[in-house]
Amino acid sequence: MQNKSWRHHYLPVFYLEGFTNENNQFKIYNVQNEAFVKEGKEFSPKSYFFEKDGNTITKDGIKDDFLEDRFYSKMDNKIALILKKINQPDSTLENRFQVDESQMPALNHFVSLMYWRLPHNKKEIDRILDESDFGLSVRNKNDLRDEDCINIEKRMKNDTEFRKGFKFYMSLIDSVKGINYRTPYTILPSPKELPALCSDNPVIFKNEKSPDVFKDDYIMPLSRDKMFFRKNTGKPFNMFQLKLMVDSLILKQAIKYVSCTDEKYISMLINYFESNYTSTQNLREKIFQVLE
Numbered sequence: 001m002q003n004k005s006w007r008h009h010y011l012p013v014f015y016l017e018g019f020t021n022e023n024n025q026f027k028i029y030n031v032q033n034e035a036f037v038k039e040g041k042e043f044s045p046k047s048y049f050f051e052k053d054g055n056t057i058t059k060d061g062i063k064d065d066f067l068e069d070r071f072y073s074k075m076d077n078k079i080a081l082i083l084k085k086i087n088q089p090d091s092t093l094e095n096r097f098q099v100d101e102s103q104m105p106a107l108n109h110f111v112s113l114m115y116w117r118l119p120h121n122k123k124e125i126d127r128i129l130d131e132s133d134f135g136l137s138v139r140n141k142n143d144l145r146d147e148d149c150i151n152i153e154k155r156m157k158n159d160t161e162f163r164k165g166f167k168f169y170m171s172l173i174d175s176v177k178g179i180n181y182r183t184p185y186t187i188l189p190s191p192k193e194l195p196a197l198c199s200d201n202p203v204i205f206k207n208e209k210s211p212d213v214f215k216d217d218y219i220m221p222l223s224r225d226k227m228f229f230r231k232n233t234g235k236p237f238n239m240f241q242l243k244l245m246v247d248s249l250i251l252k253q254a255i256k257y258v259s260c261t262d263e264k265y266i267s268m269l270i271n272y273f274e275s276n277y278t279s280t281q282n283l284r285e286k287i288f289q290v291l292e
Contacts, residue, residue: 004065008054014080016045018223019196026259079110104185112213116167186229190243195262196224199254
């Protein structure tokens with residue numbers, strides 16, 4: 001029998017590799033303990049940012065990893081090819097990092113895929129299923145909703161395994177909604193002089209609470225020296241300053257883990273934040289003001 005996968009990354013390994021050092025490793029900072037894991041030991045990307053059986057569906061005691069194997073992996077493989085092109089040495093701002101306009105929405109969908117599978121966003125899935133119409137309607141053979149249909153829907157909503165699959169469904173719904181929106185996407189280089197940093201909450205949304213991935217402006221670092229924006233970038237701005245701001249907020253909004261290639265960078269960002277901003281919301285507002 002084929003072994004089932006169990007190490008299900010909510011931040012894919014190919015994405016995390018863009019935030020490693022020359023040895024393809026990084027250090028892990030635990031924001032809850034305010035300390036580096038194992039006194040600053042370096043780890044490979046596959047070692048962190050995953051859930052055990054996070055996308056495994058269990059039915060009648062039998063585990064199935066089809067959600068991970070057939071759906072997430074398929075989408076991730078497509079994005080991995082795009083990121084590989086973006087991060088090539090000959091990819092520059094002048095040639096748009098070798099990404100054509102048709103591939104930009106795929107990067108946007110990748111943001112949606114990551115957003116919905118982040119462990120802390122389970123509460124948003126719960127809220128949607130518990131408080132609202134979840135976008136599916138069970139009907140009988142006469143195309144009517146009777147009491148049996150309503151009871152089936154209730155059982156589905158309360159099924160923990162259904163809720164695991166629903167997060168992938170939400171990313172598909174985001175894609176459909178995105179058809180009606182034409183906010184431009186932009187990739188810009190960021191300074192290579194600063195260390196690489198990522199976290200278990202790596203996307204900065206202008207609208208922090210219940211963001212709509214296909215309507216709201218956001219920033220997502222693609223690697224240590226590339227950033228992806230969902231908005232028009234307006235006047236020229238200092239990219240070094242923006243990266244400090246972005247990395248500071250990614251650190252401050254982390255749930256548990258932050259990866260970094262330099263231990264000193266964490267304390268530098270903490271000092272930078274405390275010296276310049278009154279709150280994470282204040283920093284968030286300043287970031288998007290820069291992009292106006």
